[in-house]
Each structure stands twice: as structure tokens, then as C-alpha cells.
Amino acid sequence: MSTPTASPAPASGAAPSEYLTRGTPGLRRAQWALFAAGFSTFSLLYCVQPLMPLFTHAFNVSPAQSSLVLSLCTGLLAIAIFFVGLFSQALPRKRVMAFSLFASAVLGTIAAVAPDWHSLLALRALQGVAMGGVPAVAMAYLAEEVEPGTLGFAMGLYISGSAFGGLSGRVITGLVSDHFGWRAAMGTLGLLGIVAALLFVWLLPASRRFAPRRGQGWAGVWGDVRAGVGAHLKNGPLCGLFAMGGLLMGAFVAVYNYVGFRLLLPPFSLSQTFIGFIFVVYLVGIFASTFFGRLADRHGRGAMLSAATGLALAGLLLTLSDSLPILIAGIVVFTFGFFAAHAVASGWVGQMARGYKALAASLYLLVYYVGSSVLGSLGGHFWTVGAWHGVAAMAGGLLLGALSISAGLAWRTGRRHRTAAEAAPGGTAVRGG
Template structure:
């Protein structure tokens, strides 16, 4: 199937205006809308991380069991992202994301009054399903609507919103739970999510370069999956990016799941509030996402992907220190490297995909969140067996493998340095530029 036919919902390139261009009010509104969406989704997703030690006491569960409050949510999120991606060609982009934001915020608010551990896990599982609409569609929306030379920067801003959400969710729940308990903390995040959903609906421009394909039925979806997934899974560099997403996220969630347990124990013995404020280091993720997004646009995605992964590995090694300033510096560097690498990888997926960009984004995020769910929960066994050294050993192995894969991507793609010739291509050509120029 040709590239042109693989993007049947894209209108003619002669339509004006073709893209959301840098400096225009429409792009600024889209940036803030998706920043709000990223904030809501990821603050609700990760707000339970600093609460895990409290769950072990409130519900009498083990540290590994307490991680189910996150891993079950991310696991169902991965599945939801995939299925939303399958049907995304037939559904309006903005409406999917808006419904996702409102539903996940409402479920998060209800979870604050869960009567027992099983009820909390059920609500978190449903919340994971509800969250699937934003990550599955946001990357495709940006790849379709934003001019190619600005995509890396704008994708970085979306990732920044995700980083800010992860930061806010952890800090707010750490602070509120220390004074009012974990239920008040989760309820606060649910209400903030509803506010973010309202802002999203108000700000986001409707799709210009995408029109839903109605009446295609299940057979049309199956054909899209067969054609799209077949093309994506035969695309070696794209599959390498899928693997990168799972490895990076698995290492990241493992570290953040269990660093709170470490900081509660000697020689640190920190309070829940202080541990919550440790997550202020997420601010470097906001900077790293936009900074490396720009660098990737200018100097090549492969080199920047390797650099971000290497920085994350270096930061992980620093967390082995028992000196609190060095440990915090390690978390800062680890976080910077992760967000840098993730911003580059997620932006690269849309460029390497041979059409069916929503499906490509869904496959990337499926592997990404499966890594979070499976590897993040598996890290509890390494904590039980070897404390923090065991966690660092596991995360280090994942990052080392990711570094090897990123080096292979540099070799196979030549770093994907954008040229003016690539910037002048049609949208269909731009989607396959990385493959065609190898």
C-alpha cells in the first residue's frame, strides 16, 4: 500500500492553512491544551507513587502489592491505548481526548473514597482504561497538525506537560497526605483533573488535517490493523523505538516506585512531605523535553536519544550513594535523561511511521506502558531481595540494553538529521523521511 493511501483521512495539501505553524495563536492554544491534558493524565496516573508506603500500612499489603495501584492502572492503560488507536481513524481526535480527561478525573475522585484495597484497585484499573484516549491520540494529533520543522519542539512541550503532571501529582499527594491523609490527596488530584479537562476543551483547535472515516465497521478496522501494523512491525527502526519506550519507562517507574521506600529508611528517615518534594526534580524533565526536542530537530534524533539514555544511566549510578545530596543529584540526572530520551523517541515515531500514525503511536505507548506495568511491579521483587542495590541493578540492566538499541538506531538511520529538502516534502513524504533517506 502506498504512503498516500495509508493516510486516507488527510485532506489535500493545498488546503489553507495546512499546518499549525510556530508563532500562530492556534498553535499556542494547542500547546496549552495538550499541556493541560498531559498534566491531568499523568498527575492522576502517578499520584499514587508517594502514597505506596501509606498503602502498605492502611491496607496491610507488601511493597510489591502496593505497586499494583500503579502497575494495574498502567497495564490497563496500555491496552486501552492500543484499542483506542485501532478505532481512532473513525473518531474525532478532540472528542476522544476530552471524554478521556473527564472520565479519568471523575474516577480518580471516586477512588479517594474506596472502602478497601480491592475496591481501590478496581477503580484504578477503570481509571487506566479511561486514560487511554489522551496518549493514544495526542501524538497523532500533533504529528498531523503541526508543521514538520516545529514538531520536535511541540512534542517536547506535550511531554513537558506530562512531566509537570507527574511532578504535581507526586508533590501534591505527598504534601496533602502528610496533613490530611491519602484520601484527601487523591480527591484533590481528581478535582484538579476536572479543571484541566475544561481548559482542554476550551483551548484545543479542532483537527484541520484529519476527518473521521465513518461507517467503516469492524472490517475496516481489521484492514487498518493488518495494513498499518504489518507496515510498522516490518519497520526495523520503528520497532527499535517501541522497545526503547518499554525499557526506558520500565527503568523509570521502577526507580520512582521504590525510591520512596528507601528514603523512609535509615540513613535518611525522611518524612512523607519531604519525600513528596523530592519529586520537584520533575522540573528538569520539563526543561529536558523541550530542550532535547529542539536539539533533535537540529542535530539528529539518534544522537540525542543515545545522549539522553546515557545521562539516565549515569544518574542511576549516583543514586547508589548514601549521601543525600549525591542521591538527589542522581535522581535529577536520571530524570533529565529519561525525559530527554522519551521526548526524542516519541517524536521520532510519528516521523518514521509509514502512514497510520495513530496506530504507530498506540504501539509505541502499548510497549511503553507494558514496560511500566510489568517491569515496575517486578522491581518489587528486586527490592525485597537486594534493597536499593537490587532495584538499581535491574534498572541499570534495562538502561544498558536501551543504550545499545539507541546506538543501533544511530547507525541504521544516520541520526535522522533534518534537511531543508525534507522540510519541503508533503506530509506523506515527511512521515517516511527517516526510512526513505536511509
């Protein structure tokens, strides 16, 4: 069984190359390439959310059944992420992500002409499998290639691309579907995904601090997998981050799945286009990801993770209002808190992992998307029983669980830093974590 390492040395055996550093062309290209990858993946993933009320009429399915078009995709995405992560040490980073982007965009385009509900679900399931390469590898690529002091900012920009994709997918499909129908909306997103994939291939620098581990055979690969999974599952704080990902994403998807249903009903009775444009609040997610990523680099991840989760919970409480401006303000605050927390937690995973960083990222994202698939779909039953108050109660419980975990992580890291400060000469320690 091999010993965990932060990242494999280049195949030649030479010393690892220098990190991508802030202000260099290489880092700028990497950041924008991964911004494009995040945009494509998450616009295609979430473009169906504002279309769910249309699916209930087009295919004569219930609101809970309509959520399968998202939850089935995210569920298969979770499994794909995990398996790509298992074998990521033997796979070239850029090639995996490029294949994932092209395949998911093509499948998204084909889904626009699905003849019936079951065909649409099958294509969305295949699309979820195809999407797995980007989330599984992007976090590991950044953790390996970007200098540690800039990692929070770089990870924040990748999450910003995800936020921009989620925004664009919802707004574009809401606008196009109102005028041309849901098929034209999904086809438009598929074509945009192909363009983003081309930009990604052109911009992303090849890995310099990672080389695929060839020639070790299946036994060697599985040995690495067992060693990596075992090491990560014995790492209590890292498992706490995994759990946080699932709880945060479950709450987020439940809210966004069913807020459209609420806004279609009295006292709001909004149009599909207006509901789509409400998702412009995703812009705050772009800002929140980079802003909190920088704060985490400066002030510590534990405290920032707790603050971001608390903001998400406060925003959720505001959505209980029947005043449209207050409800929209609640969605803004909720979205800000979610993306801030996700950016901090995902960036922390790469640093907290003791080797096998891609596998750690895959485990985080496995739990993250299982939360999306299972808990997001479960929100439909809470909607049936208690309408919006039922969904909000479910999401609030999930956020309270995430807040308790983040508080524990903040206390643990704070205690470690205080101990280090007491032991350091002059009672001063360099901040970390």
C-alpha cells in the first residue's frame, strides 16, 4: 500500500514545477478556463429548475415527479464524480475535464428534442454521468497548481463560474421558454455549453505539478484508492466538511426547486420570465465566492464558514414573508451565504486532505450531490404537506446541522492555533486553516 502524498511528482522524476502565482498569465488563463467550465457544467445542470412547472403540464407529472429531472441528474453526477475521483491519479486532468464538457453539452442539446418524459429523464441521467469529470478534477487541479496563499481566491473564482452558470441557465431558460418553449430553452443552453468547452480547451494550461501514474495496474490503482479513502475517512474534520457539503446543497436545491412554484401562486402570481429573472440574484454568489475566499485566506476558514452558513439561515427566514421585496431579499442573502460557505468549504478540503487531493474533492462532491439529489427531491414532499413553510422548515433544519458542524470546525482550528501561539517563540503563531 502506497503512502499518501500531496501530489505525484512529474513522471520524469524531476522536482515539481513552480506553482501558478497571482498576477501571472498562466494563473489568469487557468482561472478563466475553469470559470468557463463551471459556467457550462452548472448552467446545463440547473437550467431545468425554472422549467419544472412547465414539465408538470407538458408531461402531466406532479411537482415532486418533476424534480426528478434535476435530482436524477445530480444523483448520477455524484456517482460519476466519485468514480472519476477514484481513478483520477491515473487520468490526465485537462483531458478528463474537456471530455466531460463536450459530452454533457452535446447530451444537453439532444435532450431538447426528447419525445417523452422518460426519454428526457434518461438523457438527463446520461448528462449527469458526463458532467462528473469537471467537478471531480477542477478542485484537485487548483489545489495542486495554485500557490497556497492564492488558492482561496482561485477556488472562489471557479465557484463564481458555477454561480454564473446557475444564474445564466435559469435566466436564459426562463426567458426563452416564455417565448419559444422549453425545448428551445434547453437547446440554447446546450449550444452555449459547446462554446464554453472550446474556450476551456484553448485557455487551460496543462498540469505542471501532476502527472498520471502509469503502469501500476489495477491492483496498484485499487491500493491507492483504499489508502486514500481510508486516510480521508479517518480524518474527522475532513469528514465534517463532507457532511457540510451535503447539508448545504440539500437546503440550497430544495429552496430553488420550489421557490418557483411559490412565486407562480397567489399572492405573487408571477410570469415564468419574471421568475427566471429573479435568479439574477445568483450574481451575489459570484461576489460571495471570491470575497469569502479572500477572507478565508486572511482570517481563517473556520470562522468564515460559520459566518457564511449563518447568513444562509438568516436569508431563508426572510423568504417566509409574503412581501415580494422581502422574499427576494431573503433569496439574495440565502444565495450569498450558500456560495460563500461552499467556496470556503471546498477550498478547505484540498488543504485539509493528507494526500490524495482529487479523491478528497470527489468524496466531498459525492456527499454534496447526494445531498442535492436526495434532499432536494425530498423537498417535494415537504411542499405537498406544508407548501413553502414546509420546504423552509426542512431547509432550516439542514442549515442548523451545517452550522453546528462549522462551529465545531472553527473551535477546533481556533484551539489548534492558540496552542501553536503559546508554543511559538514570543507567543506568536502564523495563522492557518
